[in-house]
Amino acid sequence: MKQENAIQLFENKKVRTLWDAQKEKWFFSIIDVIGILTESPNARKYWSVLKVRLKKEGSELATNCSQLKMQSSDGKFYKTDVADTEQIFRLIQSIPSPKAEPFKLWLAQIASERLDEMQDPEITIDRALEQYLQLGYSENWINQRLKSIEIRKELTDEWKSRGIKEGQQFATLTDIISKSWSGKTTKEYKLLKGLKKENLRDNMTNTELILNMLAEASTKDISKAVNPETFEDSKEVAKQGGNVANVARKELEAKTGKKVVTELNAKTLLNQKKEIDNN
Template identity: 75%
Template sequence: MKSQEAIKIFEDKKVRTLWDENEEKWYISIVDVIEILVDSKDFQTARKYWNKLKQRLKEEGNETVTNCHQLKLKASDGKLRFTDVADTEQLFRLIQSIPSPKAEPFKLWLAKVGKERLDEMSDPELSIDRALKQYLELGYSQNWINQRLKSIEIRKELTDEWKRVGVKEGQEFATLTDIITKTWADKTTKEYKILKGLKKENLRDNMTNTELILNMLAEASTKDISEAVNPKDFNESYDVAIQGGNVAKVAKEELEAKTGKKVVTNKNAKNLLENK
């Protein structure tokens, strides 16, 4: 199954989703949905609710629960863990078993999410417009959003280049990303997130403008160098990643020398939005 993980937003709540390109459908984390519908602030409470509901529905012979399966989604600790998921049709049926005032608005949102993806497949610019709208709704500045959207484009160009030279998605992508980040920021992705007090939040969504720009420089440089030297395997791509990261490292160190301020800080989205 060729799939792409994404985070969707419902009333400021994050819902983990996975798009299956072969089946052309979304698979959505059931626990995330239940956390919203029962208005729980605690993930563990939502998980216990789902376990009890799942057991009851199984005892009733509910086919929807029987047909649900598990996929690996990123957990709050950043690791990929098997998670109960359902497609939109299955979720519509499950929602009927959960008494909640948010059931109807969530159904409307769910239908909209499915339609948006199909529309985006025929017109990719729509995905950019949707991302712009979501960031504006969350309170980010227009200047930051412009940088973030550009960073998405540059990241895509880099991963396309990695695919071209035979780097494998998943662990190898993650390893090269880590070495780029470690080289320019002197921190792995995990260390960077710890500095900013993040768990399941997206690191780039919590970078300052300057951090985003330097990360883009590192990834764009890695892509350009890779195209120039045409690495033959993962090990050669690893060396290229270090070279790309070094371009941004030099720029970072020169900026810090001029300003007397550290570029990589513990500022995250909460700080940034409060101090806009």
């Protein structure tokens, strides 16, 4: 069952969601939904009491709800009660809230957008473009970032075709590529930029993004050429792909006298852009 975790926003409040590609359904964190509708300081307790009431009333809503792993505030994934769109609509009916109607409209919009994206994948790219523009990124950076997403997808598709497992094996190969071209693992790279849960690629400069893309594209091309049969073989390919970008990085640094891999992050870069725009 292919699942995709995502954070959706309702009136700037986070709702943890999960898209189940097999069932073609959204699942929503019940605790998050209740927190928004009730503004209760303890949504978990509210849900516990509500479940007891629903069972007494003969409702099967609480019984039929599933538990899926979703990311908590500490960055780890824990099982939490979730409900699909239809169940959330029924849940809303049991909670008196002035936000009930706006939330219903929001749910309908989320469902509609997903169907649109399935019919036309370009819509997903357009929405990502719009979100990055709203955050203040330059169009040049955004074009590079969207291209990096495409290249990353091509690489992970190649890994899957070689039997590489998503999760730890993907992370290991990614670290090898990163270490080979930048001299830092993903964790070390994020530490340099002062990041915690933020996406590393969203905090790269144009040059860093380009070299990271070169490393991943090279890894994919080498893999297709040499056909690695084992995970150990793919680790060697990852080193070779990363080294292609490492050579380019060192040559650029020699020509400019400046380090490519820096502590600059999105916040710093966007502040610099604002200063330039204001002057």
